[in-house]
Amino acid sequence: MLSRAKIRQFLFGARTVSDKRWQQRSPGVYVFNYHRIGDARFSEFDPNVFSCTSEQFEQHLRFYKQEFTVVNESELLSLLDSNKPITKPYALITFDDGYIDSYQHAFPLLKKHDLSAVFFVVTEYTDGGSFAWWDEVAWLVKHCQLSQLKLEHWPDAVDLTGKNETQNIRKVLYAFKADQQFSMDEKLAQLRVICKAPVLPGSNSLFANWQQLKEMADAGMTIGSHTQSHPILAHLTPQQQRIELHESRIFIQDQLSNSVSMLAYPVGRTDSFTEQTQEMAKQCGYRLAFSFMNGINTKLTEQSAYSLKRISVDGNKSVDSLKVQVMALHDKLAR
Ligand SMILES: [Zn+2]
Structure with a gap:
């Protein structure tokens, strides 16, 4: 008969690691990487970097x-x-x-x-x-009233009708990163015109x-x-x-x-x-x-x-x- 833990693991995937397995992990350099520390819900900028x-x-x-x-x-x-x-x-x-x-x-x-x-x-x-380009993109998407976003030279528009704002921002950022035709500054300038968002708050630096x-x-x-x-x-x-x-x-x-x-x-x-x-x-x-x-x-x-x-x-x-x-x-x- 399967144990409760095994059934849980089968239904929901592995949620914990046994001590024995953990101790057997490989020697190596484990480099842990963070971006922001805090609560993304209180940020006006990119929630994906928290x-x-x-x-x-x-x-x-x-x-x-x-x-x-x-x-x-x-x-x-x-x-x-x-x-x-x-x-x-x-x-x-x-x-x-x-x-x-x-x-x-x-x-x-x-x-x-x-x-x-x-x-x-x-x-x-x-x-x-100065703001990071991804934070400005997030700001623009958050204030954009459009149901889809497309820079003139993009083959496809990014759909913004989904309720998950974090996901919408991620999708626009993905298109932004994939676009090699223009520099970040040029793409941002185009996005500012399309989104008609209020000007970024100028006082405190995020860095x-x-x-x-x-x-x-x-x-x-x-x-x-x-x-x-x-x-x-x-x-x-x-x-x-x-x-x-x-x-x-x-x-x-x-x-x-x-x-x-x-x-x-x-x-x-x-x-x-x-x-x-x-x-x-x-x-x-x-x-x-x-x-x-x-x-x-x-x-x-x-x-x-x-x-x-x-x-x-x-x-x-x-x-x-x-x-x-x-x-x-x-x-x-x-x-
Ligand atoms: Zn970075």
Whole structure:
């Protein structure tokens, strides 16, 4: 006869991971990735970039400390330089985009638990006042009265009649990212005209500023580059890519008087950067570069160092759900 747990697992999928299975997980570098900490329901901007609340983030930190050897930048670089096989599960905590909540919510909790994380910042956003293109797209969709949206050159319109606003925003963003014909600025300009939305609120920046980032770096956090303007690098010419990678690195180094060795590719999917991008990252002086591809890094070598995989923490996950997510990725390794 099937146990209750087995029946539940059959009906609803695996909701928990047994201790025995968890302990058998592979050695490797498990890179957990966050965007915003907070409650998406109270934001006027893109709800899809909220990872979890502060309370959940603190539970995650306890979990990482208990179940992994949490490494900082220099420990990860030593692991890379050692050229030895990875023998146990390591965790690296990363944040993309450099939102103000990285400073307000994540940083105090990391300090409280004596942990370090890597914050990948977009240098044009950290100067204050500027909105990220995906946040402006979300703002425009939220205020758009149309039942469908279509830039002139798009083959298909995006249907906005669905009741789920988060889903509608995601669909428009998907079309936005897939469109290589125009730059982000040009597409935004077209969308502003079509949506007839009110002007964006101008006062407070959504991003951490240099004073705050300096305070974080001085307290042991790492500030990495997420480029100058968060473009999809694969859509740019080699020269434009080099400028995004090089200038952002130099700018952060000048602001913080620290060497910058880590990069996260904007959007980070397989089609968002190329082998040439990886080569350029290396030439620009980065030692490690992170994608947004889901997975566990069982090796850390010169070859793998420029397309490292990450585990996206989103959707307000509990520790149990996070374990399920990690084990699903782990099972992929065996296939
Ligand atoms: Zn990003």
